[in-house]
């Protein structure tokens with residue numbers, strides 16, 4: 001695990017971040033680098049697994065577990081493919097994947113190390129990446145690598161409790177919430193974490209009062225419609241590739257609201273009956289019904305504070321409305337996790353080509369895991385610089401318009417998927433077990449691929465037109481990195 005040469009010789013490759021994005025980069029590195037290659041895996045956590053080692057205890061995958069993995073490494077069990085693994089099971093699987101890769105390279109793992117700075121430097125031996133690391137328990141060091149994959153990916157943050165003025169209520173997070181008691185619970189946020197929290201509380205059958213503050217409302221992909229189980233997979237359900245194509249072809253860069261409405265009507269579900277944002281979460285009809293029936297009230301507003309007055313405690317909402325709150329109520333912060341970083345924009349490929357970044361600020365796929373798998377292939381075979389991919393600043397677009405983010409991210413992911421299908425050998429595409437379309441039988445996947453082979457050029461041209469329009473109309477990063485006037489690739 002430790003490397004005596006680390007102070008003197010640069011690593012052949014450094015991977016920063018040991019979540020699913022970093023582990024997929026490592027999987028691909030094992031394919032391309034010799035067994036003697038010196039590779040460093042760095043993470044500030046004490047172990048690999050990223051967000052799955054840190055989230056709330058009742059979190060589960062919302063997708064079939066078989067397609068949440070590293071490369072094509074199978075899960076070490078024989079549960080039904082549709083089983084929704086728990087957070088602990090996901091963390092254990094990711095750790096097992098690392099164990100299976102560990103001996104394929106000269107791998108050094110450094111945990112408890114936060115990277116505080118990355119520079120691309122010129123040395124007599126050529127350009128390199130230089131990382132400044134700070135140990136969680138003090139001390140620091142600088143390491144160099146010929147190549148760096150900054151795979152911090154979504155870097156899902158820990159949620160903190162809300163700062164509320166009232167001392168009559170309890171402010172909690174999904175990790176600290178008292179889930180056994182009978183105090184009324186107010187769930188702040190209607191996304192995946194909020195729904196998980198409501199479902200977990202209601203399923204306990206304690207009869208406690210649960211209220212959700214859902215803001216503009218979130219819709220979810222209907223799991224029964226999109227990923228049906230059993231033989232229905234042969235004729236029902238929606239493969240991702242054709243579904244993304246359908247939305248992308250409807251989108252002209254200016255009509256995101258209409259395309260979003262189409263998605264909502266055809267593919268989505270929501271316990272509140274509607275919603276104006278989609279963050280790629282998945283919910284079944286049964287889960288949605290349990291939540292819809294068990295929640296006492298859905299409030300389509302945003303919490304500003306809880307204050308104590310002569311008449312007791314009150315929630316203060318963004319609309320100006322106020323609602324009385326019983327003393328002892330628990331407010332659980334389930335506001336969003338992802339696309340909320342203040343990390344600066346940096347392109348997915350650094351100017352001198354030493355550093356690949358898996359980041360939502362210069363995304364090539366809405367999933368960091370998939371982006372990491374494919375981009376690492378192109379990066380380590382020196383084909384990334386010339387790949388006609390589009391980058392998208394998803395964080396900036398989220399600030400502008402949530403519906404536009406959804407439809408643009410779908411169109412952009414679809415375009416880049418067409419580019420990758422065109423550029424990469426079949427084995428590389430086939431070994432990406434992250435592909436949700438593997439849920440469906442081969443004949444349906446083949447039909448989707450034949451469509452792409454026959455019409456891909458036309459589809460890609462349409463996507464580029466729509467995305468170029470988004471870039472111009474909203475002044476957001478959405479296009480080829482080579483087209484950026486301030487980038488040396490240009």
Ligand SMILES: Cc1cc2nc3c(=O)[nH]c(=O)nc-3n(C[C@H](O)[C@H](O)[C@H](O)COP(=O)(O)OP(=O)(O)OC[C@H]3O[C@@H](n4cnc5c(N)ncnc54)[C@H](O)[C@@H]3O)c2cc1C
Nearest residue numbers: 017019020021044050051061062114115153154155156368
């Ligand atoms: C509640 C929830 C449920 C989800 N469910 C699914 C699902 O079912 N399917 C799905 O595909 N996606 C799901 N997602 C999305 C999910 O976040 C990603 O798919 C994936 O797990 C993110 O992995 P990642 O490697 O990009 O980021 P992370 O898992 O956050 O890993 C990033 C790693 O980088 C490390 N790191 C960050 N900064 C530094 C630094 N400066 N120095 C050193 N190390 C650093 C972190 O410690 C961490 O280990 C879910 C997200 C949430 C919030």
